[in-house]
Amino acid sequence: xxxxxxxxxxxxxxxxxxxxxxxxxxxxxxxxxxxxxxxxxxxxxxxxxxxxxxxxxxxxxxxxxxxxxxxxxxxxxxxxxxxxxxxxxxxxxxxxxxxxxxxxxxxxxxxxxxxxxxxxxxxxxxxxxxxxxxxxxxxxxxxxxxxxxxxxxxxxxxxxxxxxxxxxxxxxxxxxxxxxxxxxxxxxxxxxxxxxxxxxxxxxxxxxxxxxxxxxxxxxxxxxxxxxxxxxxxxxxxxxxxxxxxxxxxxxxxxxxxxxxxxxxxxxxxxxxxxxxxxxxx
Ligand SMILES: [Fe+2]
Ligand SMILES: [Fe+2]
Numbered sequence: 001x002x003x004x005x006x007x008x009x010x011x012x013x014x015x016x017x018x019x020x021x022x023x024x025x026x027x028x029x030x031x032x033x034x035x036x037x038x039x040x041x042x043x044x045x046x047x048x049x050x051x052x053x054x055x056x057x058x059x060x061x062x063x064x065x066x067x068x069x070x071x072x073x074x075x076x077x078x079x080x081x082x083x084x085x086x087x088x089x090x091x092x093x094x095x096x097x098x099x100x101x102x103x104x105x106x107x108x109x110x111x112x113x114x115x116x117x118x119x120x121x122x123x124x125x126x127x128x129x130x131x132x133x134x135x136x137x138x139x140x141x142x143x144x145x146x147x148x149x150x151x152x153x154x155x156x157x158x159x160x161x162x163x164x165x166x167x168x169x170x171x172x173x174x175x176x177x178x179x180x181x182x183x184x185x186x187x188x189x190x191x192x193x194x195x196x197x198x199x200x201x202x203x204x205x206x207x208x209x210x211x212x213x214x215x216x217x218x219x220x221x222x223x224x225x226x227x228x229x230x231x232x233x234x235x236x237x238x239x240x241x242x243x244x245x246x247x248x249x250x251x252x253x254x255x256x257x258x259x260x261x262x263x264x265x266x267x268x269x270x271x272x273x274x275x276x277x278x279x280x281x282x
Contacts, residue, residue, distance in 0.1 A: 006171035006259050008068075012075035015165065017278075019086055019158040025093035031150025034219045035212075035233045039240075040159070041094050042211030045104035047087035050130070051080040053112050057127040058173050060120050061180045069175050076172040079165045086158055099218060104211040111203060124180055125196040128173040129251075132197075132258060133204060135170035136247040137240065138163035139263055142270045146238045153277065160274055164267050170258040194252055201248070 030036040055077050062073050091101055115126055141147050141163045148156045181189050209230070216226045234241045250256060 004260050004262070005257055006072070006175055007262065007264075010072075010168070010171075010259075010264075012072055012079065012165075012169050012172070014075055014078040014082060015161060016082060017086075017157075017161050018089075019161070020089060020093055020154040023093075023154055025097045025155065026152060027097045027099075029097070029152050029155050030148065033150070034216060034221060035229045038212045038215035038219070039208075039230070039233060041091075041099055041101070041215055042104060042208055044087050044090050044094070045101040045211060046108045046207075048084045048091070049105065049108045049112060051084045051087075053115070053123070054127045054131065054173065055080050057120070057123040058176050061124055061176050065176065065179050069172075069179065072169070072172050073176065076169040079169055083162050083165065086162070090155070090158060099215055103214055107207055107210065111207060121180060122196065124173070124177055125192055126200050128177040129193070129197040129200045130204070131166075131170060131173040132251050133200075133248075134166045135258055136244045138166035139247065139266065140240060140243050142167070142266050144238065144243070147240060149238075157274060157277055160270055164270050164274070167263055167267050174258050190254070197251055 026032075028034055028037045030040060058073055058076065062070060065073065094101060115123060141159060148159060151159070177193070181192075184192075212230050213226055216222070216230065221229070233239075236242070247261075250260075
């Protein structure tokens with residue numbers, strides 16, 4: 001496989017956008033669908049604390065990086081801080097629309113407290129794995145309009161904006177990890193990253209499933225019906241988890257790098273769509 005690495009001419013551009021201020025959110029903001037709403041609300045509940053964790057994990061290894069990577073880390077931090085800010089607002093609107101996210105946030109806090117008790121290099125590895133996760137989710141979200149079909153305009157714009165920037169900075173935690181582990185033999189590096197990826201994937205699937213089921217419970221959808229509907233949504237139609245499976249597996253290939261797949265054309269197209277929408281609402 002070609003070892004492309006992060007493109008030399010990549011620019012990571014923090015876009016200071018605000019979404020949904022002063023706008024009430026529908027309880028089921030995405031096509032009136034409780035399952036889609038629960039899925040994205042559960043994901044959003046993790047971002048403010050989760051992305052703060054990514055930032056602190058990467059920052060610890062910034063010393064000694066090349067000027068290019070140091071600049072990319074800086075831009076990554078700015079982007080993640082703004083994502084946290086906008087998801088705090090999004091979560092506030094979900095609360096006003098009738099969802100209680102406090103249990104989900106407490107679970108994120110609990111999970112992070114365990115991770116933080118591990119050495120910093122393990123935290124960096126976990127961040128690098130979760131950043132791959134967010135990048136492949138983001139790619140799928142932008143690629144297939146069915147995922148956000150029927151979402152209200154402001155919320156759809158928030159998720160697209162976040163997706164654009166997740167793709168744009170997808171190599172930063174990975175390159176920081178490569179820098180931090182440069183003295184390790186390749187086999188050992190691979191073993192650590194594979195082990196950490198399996199571990200964070202397990203936790204990601206368990207925790208997001210739990211969160212989605214909990215939000216469905218708040219809507220009175222429980223038992224086998226809740227599980228069946230969630231399974232159908234995640235794995236069949238629109239099938240986000242099924243669609244990212246190949247990209248998830250690619251992580252384990254020798255020579256993997258997030259930029260082996262250059263998806264900047266997808267970002268450019270999505271950005272054009274966002275601009276057109278912003279102009280329409282201006
Ligand atoms: Fe983010
Ligand atoms: Fe990110």
